[in-house]
Amino acid sequence: MQDYKKILKLRFENKSxxxxxxxxxxxxxxxxxxxxxxxxxxxxxNDAQFLDNAQIYSRLFPESQEINLTYQQPDYEYVHxxxxxxxxxxQLLWEEYVQTCKANHKPYYQRTWxxxxxxxxxxxxxxxxxxxxxxxxxxxxxxxxxxxxxxxxMTGEVFKAYLFVATLPFSMYSYVxxxxxxxxxxxxxxxxxxxxxxxxxxxxxILDNLKTGVNEHKKYEDPILNKSYQEMxxxxxxxxxxxxxxxxxxxxxxxxxxxxxxxxxxxxxxNRKFFDFDSLNRALLPEVDKFNSNQFAKREGSRRxxxxxxxxxxxxxxxxxxxxxxxxxxxxxxxxxHIQVEKMNYSVPYEYVGKRVEVKMTNSQIEVFYKGTRISSxxxxxxxxxxxxxxxxxxxxxxQKYEWNGKRFRNWAEKIGPATYEVVDKLILSYKVEEQSxxxxxxxxxxxxxxxxxxxxxxxxxxxxxxSKPSYKNIRMILESGQDKLHEETKRLETSSTAYAFxxxxxxxxxxxx
Numbered sequence: 423m424q425d426y427k428k429i430l431k432l433r434f435e436n437k438s439x440x441x442x443x444x445x446x447x448x449x450x451x452x453x454x455x456x457x458x459x460x461x462x463x464x465x466x467x468n469d470a471q472f473l474d475n476a477q478i479y480s481r482l483f484p485e486s487q488e489i490n491l492t493y494q495q496p497d498y499e500y501v502h503x504x505x506x507x508x509x510x511x512x513q514l515l516w517e518e519y520v521q522t523c524k525a526n527h528k529p530y531y532q533r534t535w536x537x538x539x540x541x542x543x544x545x546x547x548x549x550x551x552x553x554x555x556x557x558x559x560x561x562x563x564x565x566x567x568x569x570x571x572x573x574x575x576m577t578g579e580v581f582k583a584y585l586f587v588a589t590l591p592f593s594m595y596s597y598v599x600x601x602x603x604x605x606x607x608x609x610x611x612x613x614x615x616x617x618x619x620x621x622x623x624x625x626x627x628i629l630d631n632l633k634t635g636v637n638e639h640k641k642y643e644d645p646i647l648n649k650s651y652q653e654m655x656x657x658x659x660x661x662x663x664x665x666x667x668x669x670x671x672x673x674x675x676x677x678x679x680x681x682x683x684x685x686x687x688x689x690x691x692x693n694r695k696f697f698d699f700d701s702l703n704r705a706l707l708p709e710v711d712k713f714n715s716n717q718f719a720k721r722e723g724s725r726r727x728x729x730x731x732x733x734x735x736x737x738x739x740x741x742x743x744x745x746x747x748x749x750x751x752x753x754x755x756x757x758x759x760h761i762q763v764e765k766m767n768y769s770v771p772y773e774y775v776g777k778r779v780e781v782k783m784t785n786s787q788i789e790v791f792y793k794g795t796r797i798s799s800x801x802x803x804x805x806x807x808x809x810x811x812x813x814x815x816x817x818x819x820x821x822q823k824y825e826w827n828g829k830r831f832r833n834w835a836e837k838i839g840p841a842t843y844e845v846v847d848k849l850i851l852s853y854k855v856e857e858q859s860x861x862x863x864x865x866x867x868x869x870x871x872x873x874x875x876x877x878x879x880x881x882x883x884x885x886x887x888x889x890s891k892p893s894y895k896n897i898r899m900i901l902e903s904g905q906d907k908l909h910e911e912t913k914r915l916e917t918s919s920t921a922y923a924f925x926x927x928x929x930x931x932x933x934x935x936x
Contacts, residue, residue, distance in 0.1 A: 425538055426478045427470060429456045434467035447534050459483060494519075494528040496536060498543040512537050555592040558736025561620075561660075562628040563588045563613065565604055568688055572602070575697045583702055585688075586612035590624065593728035598687065598710045600702045610654050610747050617658060618744070622737025627655060627662040650747060657745040659738060686713045746784040753781050753790075758860040759816055763788060766803040767858070769816040810858050817857065828856050831863040838870060839879035841886055848891050866894040873901045880906040 425446060432442045439457070443450045459482040460466060470478055496519050504510050516536045523530035531539070566585035573580055583600040586608070590596075597619045601608035617623050655662045687709040696702040714725040753761040759772040763781050770779065770790050774797060782789040783802070788811075790798040800811040828850045835846035846863055853859045870878045881900040885892035900906055 425475060425535065426456055426482060427473070427475050429453060430460060430465070430467050430470045430478070433457065433460075447537065456482065493531055494523045494526065496531070496539070498540050501540055502544065512540065556736075557592045557733040558590070558622070558624050558738075560591055560626045560628055561588055561616070561624045562591055563616070564630050570600060570688060570691070570696075570702065572600075572696050572699055572702060583696075583699065584608075586616075588612070588616040588620075590620065590729065590733060593725055593733045595620070595714055595725045595729035595733070596710065598706055600699055600706060602699060606648065606650055607747060610650065610745070613654060614744050617740060620737060621734065622739060623658045623660050624737060625660065627660050629662060629664055649750070653748060654745050658741060682713070686716075746786065748782050748784045751781045751783065752778060754778055756861050757864060758857040760810065760812070760858070760861070761790065765807040767808065767810045768798065768800045768803075769810075769812045770798040771816045772818045810855070812855055812858065817855070828859075831860070831867065834867055835863075838867070838875050839882070841882035842867075842879050844886060845882045845892050845897065849893065852891055862894045866897055869894075869898060869901060877901060877906055880910055884909050 439453045442453050516533050570583040586599045588597045597616045599612045755774045760767040780791045788800045803809045835843040850859045
């Protein structure tokens with residue numbers, strides 16, 4: 423029998439049908455059937471909370487007489503003891519329970535109900551549930567509590583090495599990596615290396631409630647993953663499920679592997695001295711290999727053997743490219759329909775001029791998003807500052823329709839003076855694409871607001887006297903240092919000195935000689 427009361431309760435909490443089906447391990451058709459029946463008879467949580475499961479069933483499906491039958495109750499104390507034995511699963515115990523019921527001519531509970539009631543029994547008696555893991559289904563991850571050491575060869579300073587452990591709970595096959603910190607970059611890099619080590623990706627990722635993975639995990643709400651971590655799980659098509667808060671038994675496999683690794687690996691390497699993390703990780707690999715190859719104490723085989731023979735083929739294939747950790751920034755689209763990121767310029771469609779956009783940066787790519795929609799993508803630029811990456815499709819079809827253009831900047835500069843016009847004209851002509859000059863032209867002409875039109879013209883004239891193609895930066899430095907004022911003052915003194923000089927001429931000196 424299904425747990426109809428829980429279905430109605432989760433529906434009241436506004437959970438999706440998919441979530442309810444996954445949580446209660448029932449089909450979505452079953453959930454929909456309960457929804458339809460509840461709507462038809464008008465039974466909702468405000469009434470259902472006071473009824474038991476049998477009463478709810480009779481209200482939802484009055485035509486069925488199954489509820490009047492007396493079910494044979496499973497012996498869950500026996501079930502729990504049997505589960506501790508090698509090779510025994512809940513599926514096997516349910517099948518034996520069904521056979522017993524049939525032999526006694528008694529109705530029996532379906533598999534989902536049988537397992538759910540066992541979980542309730544184990545929780546009520548504070549027993550560790552023997553979870554029957556599926557091959558290739560989960561990967562459990564955590565940081566080890568114990569650390570190792572890396573020494574600086576020059577200074578002798580000692581740094582902590584934190585150990586990341588990933589375990590596939592079906593085979594208990596494990597991966598270990600040493601890191602200088604437990605930050606986001608290290609956390610995600612360890613996941614990428616673990617997927618490569620296993621040669622595939624499981625369906626689920628079980629992790630602790632670390633800030634590098636989980637931003638928020640409230641009791642009755644879905645967890646909110648860190649943005650970069652969520653991108654990583656999306657890239658590998660894996661679902662991340664944080665363990666319940668203060669419930670380490672939810673990831674008992676990795677907890678056990680952490681302790682086993684600490685005893686097996688850290689102890690063996692305790693007398694060795696490492697001077698960098700690469701050499702430490704190279705030393706860890708053969709020890710991890712030995713750990714995985716050791717025979718099980720309570721059953722036949724080893725972690726490696728079970729993984730190779732029974733689990734490896736169930737993993738999802740790795741994507742073509744490994745995930746690249748990204749960072750996010752905001753930028754405003756300039757008049758030249760480019761944004762500036764890390765002192766490099768990338769184009770976006772000109773319709774977004776003046777808009778605030780989000781920029782996703784990886785080592786190789788720059789992606790621009792507006793309200794969650796990607797509007798532009800570029801290969802990331804490196805090297806000389808202020809380079810441009812321009813996509814021709816981002817340019818307007820007719821630049822005259824565009825609010826700013828070269829003609830408008832030239833007209834503005836001409837009103838200030840001929841030197842300013844010449845500087846702006848050279849600036850526009852210096853770019854392959856005219857729009858790339860707009861930002862510099864606007865910045866240069868705006869200097870007149872701060873330093874006056876006369877000073878800007880004087881600074882441009884001074885710049886042209888010594889620089890063939892002055893830039894905005896050249897003009898700004900002249901104005902900031904006051905060189906234009908000094909130049910004008912020098913010219914004024916020279917003019918004044920010439921105007922008031924006493925010049926006698928050759929006739930005067932000639933008369934004196936006579």
